[in-house]
Amino acid sequence: MCKVAAIQMKPASGQTDANLQQAVFMAEQAVGEGAELLVFPELWKTGYHLKKEEFLRLAETRDGKTVSLFRDLARKWGTVIVVPFAEIDGDHLYISLAVIERTGELLATYRKSFVWGKEKDSFTNGERQYRVIHTSLGKIGVLICYDIEFPEPARLLALQGAELIIVPSVWSFGAETRWDIQLPARALDNTVFILGVNTVGEGSCGKSKLVAPDGQVLCEASREEACILLHDIQPELIGKARARIPYLADFDESLLPGGEARKSGMVILG
Template sequence: MIKIAAIQMRSEKALVDVNRKKAVAFVKEAAANGAKLICLPELWVSGYGLKTSMFHQLAEHVEGTTVTMFQQLAKALRVVLIVPFPEREELDKSLFISAAIINVDGKICGIQRKSLIWGTENKTFLPGEKKYPVYKTAAGNLGVLICYDIEFPEPARLLALQKADLIVVPSVWSIKAQQRWDIQLPARALDNSVYVLGVNAVSEGVCGKSKFISPRGTVLKEGSATNEGIIYGNIDMNTIQSVRNDIPYMKDYPPEFTPRG
């Protein structure tokens, strides 16, 4: 079994140093409790809902302070880290909502950009490419879908077809959309016979309730709706295979159904 952790935290808007310090403490706590994969919420380092001008000030290149700091932390703790951050493209200064997937040796497995932009986010951020790779890490084969990306069935299905065992969903999910959070994440787990780890923030208007969901669509652990904290879960490869044997969605999936774009 592989123990994983979702860090549900409250970010202070635009107070990057404060947020980094808090996140590092949470990561160290999760690692001390045996977690081998640890994920932070969407845009935790900057906070959500800032003006475009502020995001331009706070956004970082992949080689910036935040990702570099957590590369060093991953290596020191020997854990896999999923670290969302506001990314600034070096060439044209475009902004993306991104996540760095960092392996236990501190090396970056990849950068996943949010591909489907929600609401007024499009005034600040560009969508990433609609590509959904599976990252092979020391904690298993995983995909990352940032917030709104999980609301469409196709990205999760494409990850499952590539043999993902876990889909991680760093988010800032609103109270208004809480019903969708409660329905869609378990549905993606069940439909694709994968574990899902939903990692939400807590703040005014945000619903919290980070979740760890089994391949049967059962919510195994759930965080508070209002308080910070860490939720833990265990990835059991035998459970994945058992579910896929009992409910052969992937075995019986017709190739002609595969999304082609």
């Protein structure tokens, strides 16, 4: 499929210029090492531990400076980029991401559908609709942090043909055990690749990781240091895993709501 780069950053709260400089520097390094897909963590530009008024000041629209810059960089570098951002839309704030093709085309945006804990003081849940995104590197799904703790979104993406599910996150030390369990579990449940991209600092546990379709952790980043995690994705591992572990072939689709609608990603959860 491609060589992926998880950009595990150490954001400084509210320091958007410094965080952007760090992101571009690390991304350029990854591109120099052959990365074809770049993924940044959740809320990397703003930091995580801010009050609502601070997020309101720093949030952008989906055609704002951050997404526009990374569209230009995707075109310059010839890479696919998944870049989260704090999004403002009218009176609402969302934790969002943009998926950008190597041509600079904005393929899709996604809003975190399950807002966690104190995030509810600032952010609104996005729609619980999950659609596969067709990129030049293959079919990907995107979820954000807490979304991966529910089995249904990942399953819906897998049933639509996702080969890789990308999960930008700010995952805490207190929830580290869940990070170590749930990413491999979702990969194995659905026999797909899972790429979790976390931050360090601000109480985050790092350990960005790429998990194979059989649940094996292929590579894992530092628990405390900013770094670039690079690894090749081999799509043939999906077929091999599904030949041994026929979860999707044996799954009873009548257990899902929406009937045929789920094939187009139109199932709405909750």
